[in-house]
Amino acid sequence: MAEPSSFHLAMFPWLAMGHITPYVHLSNELAARGHRVTLLVPKKAILQLEHLNHHPNLITFSPVTVPHFNGLPEGTEIASEIPIHNIHFLAAAMDLTRDQIEHFLSANKPDFVLYDAAHWVPEIARKNGIKSVCYNVVCAAALAIALVPARQVPKDRPITAKELGVPPAGYPSTTVVLQGHEARSLTFITEPFGDGIRFYDRTIICMKECDALSIRTCRELEGDMCDYMEDQYKRPVLLTGPVLGLGSDNNTEQLEDRWAKWFAGFEAGSVVFCAFGSQWVLEKSQFQELVLGFELTGLPFFVALKPPLGCETIEEALPEGFEERVKGRGVVVGSWVQQTLILNHPAVGCFVNHCGFGSMWESLMSDKQIVLVPHLGDQILNTKLLVKKLEVAVEVGREESGWFSKESLSKAIKSVMDKESEVGVMVKKNHAKWMETLATPGFMSGYIDRFVQKLKELVN
Template identity: 60%
Template sequence: MGNDQEPTMRCCQDIVMFPWFAMGHITPFLHLANKLAEKGCRIKMLLPNKAIQVIHHLNLHPHLITFHTIAVPQVEGLPLGTETASDIPISLAHLLAIAFDRTRDQFQATILHSKPDLVIYDLAHWVPALVKPLGIKSMSYTVVSAAGIAILLVPARNITKDKPITVAELSVPPPGYPSSTVVLRGHEVQSLLFVAQPFGDNGVTFYEKVTTSMHQCDALAIRTCSEIEANLCDYIGSQYGKPVFLTGPVLPELSTNMPLEDRWATWLGGFEPGSVVFCAFGSQLVLDKDQFQKLVLGFELSGLPFLVALKPPTGSSTVEEALPAGFCERVKGRGMVWGGWVQQLVILSHPSVGCFVSHCGFGSMWEALMCDCQIVLMPHLGDQILNTRLLADELKVAVEVERDENGWTSKESISKSIKLVMDKDSEVASTIKTNHTRYRQTLTTQGLMSRYIDKFFQNIQDLVRQK
């Protein structure tokens, strides 16, 4: 017999991650990187310097996860120093997308030097064309809900520059959509038309960017689980003709190393269990002053204790200067409006918090599902609207604040929704609590989330081994 040894089977050890320059994308990429590092993977994340400064403390494995700085090119109309979506109003996101696409040369230089086994990305639709000739696998990782992709960004929509989608077409699910309960309202459809607008260099549209990313990669990954969105994931896979790998929600674990700040621990500790309403709309959303005032007046009208964490509204440098006249005096002792960052996940786990009023961004959606609070939803942007359809219409674990045909809400409708879910004698409150409890118990089953990561890790190993 000869001494020839069997060739070593290729495995996925080195990964490059390149998320869209928004914290709602970057943070879940890092959470996934932490999980893969636990399996021994080496990960290089390509990020702007500002983003690195914000999230570096979340890197649990600095010996395996490294950050590589990407310089964000200057684009006409983009404010000087812009590096992430948090630096600009949403109306300028298309300019950041142009700058993002113009980092292509930096990405390519890094790949040629690093020679990873796999690249995980989302909106950089040009990644597969760059890495495939090098024998490197690529994976499109969706960090928004499968519901959002399945109803808006599938080939069945067939949106082109020559034939932009109409309000009527977008008002109905695409062909083959596996649900009949999702109904988009007029004002919501208007906000979803952005998919046909330019969102990158050379006039590429958002729809083209996403569908190209998903068409040309080797596999799709989605930050979800089959217990919530199995039929929607199957639909996406059939639309794109790709394997779909699920990571689970990949949320950071609460630990004794993450105590609640004394300010909030003391304040929340002064109220009865399950009595406080907590409201947060993420790091990017900025309300106009009228919307902001209606919101806080709605909390006042509810009569319940509340903690609201929002960015200052348009035209105001602080939340305090935007509050309605006499508001602070009227809610003193039971209401707090805060304009800075808060520990959302830790606050949601506090026993005094009984209701979460959310914009239903995807990270907040998972945190809401995993907590023990009642859920009230006030979506504002595209994926938030579709996430809300999933929670309120499909899963029936939340109540959405009513809006008129123009999309406007009132302090009365905000108060009504809060009191509805907080009323222990309400049939609606009882139903959504029962449904929420069922899903929460399923999602928090011992070992469930680790099994998703184990399976995902095996999936990427198998993917890399394919010729």
């Protein structure tokens, strides 16, 4: 077969912005190399992401109608619109789009289809002579420890925290065994994720039935995990590197004026910035403990979080007297903010985040100190990677219940912001080494070039 000079790739990511956005970033990299991409995503996502399309001549957004499913509010299309405990209803609604996706694939016959949660995609791809690639935007460690075939998840009962804390046979020796609340946080894999299917089973099918696995990571960080996945699934594992989307839009977009003026009032590297992504909604008591922890540091801070459960606004959730006490040095907002621009502002010296995979890479590629407050399974594994293996970050200490105190948050932040702190000096030094590696000319582009070459090999 003659080697094609360019491909047409269809992409159907899970209906969450944290998944769709990396697919858009990958699309830009592929389009920059002359390949055509069609992104099959809900209309609401298109409205939020159109500005990230750097190659509108090659990248097309094709709207997918998300049908209503009982249990979802009318009009729900993306995960950030609903509480995380209702996410299985959205998975069920996504499965009802199968006919739309099949119609597109059969009518357009792309060379490849990339997906991550729609376990039925490989079947319809095969019918139409299309190669399927399961492209995962979470870390390889999360896929390996919780989702490999070597771990037999029982069908007749939930898996226990103890079982999840012990790695399967053959798992890489670099594993950090999970304990207590960490292991409990992974029990979601045996919960429903769709109508009549569990998260575990959906994900296993996604990875067993594809023509190739792909992961948004790099060998320098997770080579052992990637080799393990390849061995377990007997599928080629294609790595794209972090694919951060640091394109032309980042050069022209400017920070909102009111925040630009606020940050301008502080010395370089003095502000603590906190963001927990679009999914995590805190309980009011946890939210209050968090903001009191920032107050306790005595440092200037900028916190961007969703209003906690039961509250319409951030203001009504704040502790009594808090706003007056931190006036002039602390801001807590409940609306969307320009996270990348804020993180890269010279006044920011520390990034407190949940260690979702996107935030993990943003942390690594910034020159800010990193403090981590993971919540769900893959976030905890990402945190282990940064804290234990790379030693570039600190994790906030927790109680057995899984929550932390204002004192433990304040202590973690001070440990990296204090210029005399041994821990702060160590993580800064290690972080600088990794930044140097990741910023090496050709590092990022080399991963994409090799990814494209592997795709060519799949169709030859």
